[in-house]
Amino acid sequence: MNIEVLLTEAEIAHEFAEALEARDLPEKFFYWFPLSVRAWRELSQSEEHQPLNRAWNVIGEKAQSITRHFGKAVPVISFGAGDGSKDRALMQALRSAGRQVKYFPVDASQALLEIACADAEDDEIEVLGIKADISSPMHLMLASDAAESPKLFLMAGNTLGGFDPLEQVRHVADCLHAEDRLVIDGELYRPExxxxxxxxxxxxxxxxxxxxxxxxxxxxxxxxxxxxxxxxxxxxxxxxxxxxxxxxxxxxxxxxxxxxxxxxxxxxxxxxYTPEAFRWLLEKKGGLEVLEQTLSPDGRFITAVCAKK
Ligand SMILES: C[S@@+](CC[C@H](N)C(=O)[O-])C[C@H]1O[C@@H](n2cnc3c(N)ncnc32)[C@H](O)[C@@H]1O
Known part of the structure; x- marks a missing residue:
């Protein structure tokens, strides 16, 4: 298993102590401890989470058309990949269509990255995990340079919403070149x-x-x-x-x-987000063109396929 490390365990442990001193714990620490990994995997496989998993299965069915202009090879770079479970259906669909997939899951959680890499290897997909901090524009850029364009970026599981989305969407969009595509989801606002x-x-x-x-x-x-x-x-x-x-x-x-x-x-x-606010983020804050936007059947999630404007 190959994992390139831009963010070490020692750095995360040091940052955790600093964050606790500052009484402010950011998103990455909620997936880092073994207990967190277990809790996240239980939650992401729960009934509550199924509509989003199904939405990514639907994206999987469209993966061929989204990447039609790529040629045979499809590099897939997933920011905040977690255990890679939502990316998997999409990559399997591409493989079944005879495409050569190379997968680059990017995450701060060593344990989740290991699962993402192991599952990809089981599916006989070439994989290089990248342990990095996706809140750092420099790490995002380094991770996105792991493959040549055209490449497919993924950001699944309302990962964008764990950061200031107005800033983060800009940093993610900065990684895209003209022929690249980004598939990103968001959770929709509802009173309940x-x-x-x-x-x-x-x-x-x-x-x-x-x-x-x-x-x-x-x-x-x-x-x-x-x-x-x-x-x-x-x-x-x-x-x-x-x-x-x-x-x-x-x-x-x-x-x-x-x-x-x-x-x-x-x-x-x-x-x-409301659907309008999600689109505004992508277009106005990210400078992206939304090629396609889909609501999950239960109306809780939205997924968008985007290109650089
Ligand atoms: C909501 S989970 C989504 C995981 C996966 N995409 C899915 O949908 O199942 C957010 C992921 O982002 C990762 N993450 C959070 N903050 C991060 C950071 N600053 N740098 C790198 N990864 C981070 C977490 O470890 C976690 O795997």
């Missing part, structure tokens, strides 16, 4: 998204980094909140905050960190 986000499997995922360093549910609780992002109509976010119910002392990367009762830790968030 907040209770769904706070259901048991999702709570487990949110709590996993803290549980991994010995914090228990008696030590405090996570509160979920839904907000509007006033920068543009149709942008919403679900935020999470941990509230300590008692004084805490944890040891992370050989550093002791104390937290007083009543303190809060800002945790990861995810964005939700």
């Amino acid at each position: 998204a907040l209770p769904a986000a706070a259901q048991t499997d999702a709570k487990k995922l949110a709590f996993a980094p803290l549980a991994s360093i010995g914090v228990t549910e008696e030590d405090g609780q996570i509160r979920f909140e839904q907000k509007r992002d006033e920068r543009h109509e149709g942008l919403y976010m679900i935020t999470k905050r941990f509230h300590a119910d008692r004084d805490l002392r944890v040891t992370v990367a050989a550093r002791e960190i104390q937290m007083a009762r009543g303190e809060r830790i800002f945790m990861n968030f995810h964005y939700l």
Whole structure:
């Protein structure tokens, strides 16, 4: 198994301790610990998640036409690939059509990358995992240089919504050349998204980094909140905050960190969009042309096929 490392485990451990000191844990730490990996895989295979998995199966059926102008070879670069399960159907469809797929899953989670690489190898797809920080424009660029254009970029599982999408979409779009394509999804806003986000499997995922360093549910609780992002109509976010119910002392990367009762830790968030706001992000903030946009049958997710304008 080949994995190129732009972001080391030591760097992630150091960043985690710094983030905990700053009381602000970004998205990548929610998929890094073994407990997080287990919680994510349970959630992504749950009933709740099936409509999105089905939406990616539909994209798989269109993969041939999306990449028709590529020639025989199709390099697939997936930003925030996770265990690669959503990318897999698409690559299998391309392979069945006789295309030569080379897969580059990009992720900060070593454990998830290993699964993505192993599954691709099982499918006899040539694969090079890239362990990188996709919030870094430099890492995105280096990862996208792993293959020659034309290439197919994927960003699945509302991965864009785990970052500031106005910034992140620009950085992702900067990686595309004229003949490249990007398939990206987003979760749509609906009033009942907040209770769904706070259901048991999702709570487990949110709590996993803290549980991994010995914090228990008696030590405090996570509160979920839904907000509007006033920068543009149709942008919403679900935020999470941990509230300590008692004084805490944890040891992370050989550093002791104390937290007083009543303190809060800002945790990861995810964005939700109206269909119009999602299109606005891609076109106006990313400078992309939306070639095709599809709603999942249950109306919860949107996928777009994009090209550089
Ligand atoms: C919501 S999951 C989606 C995973 C996969 N695409 C899917 O749909 O099943 C987000 C993925 O992005 C990765 N991720 C989050 N922040 C990251 C960062 N800063 N750098 C690299 N990967 C990151 C996580 O490890 C996780 O695998």
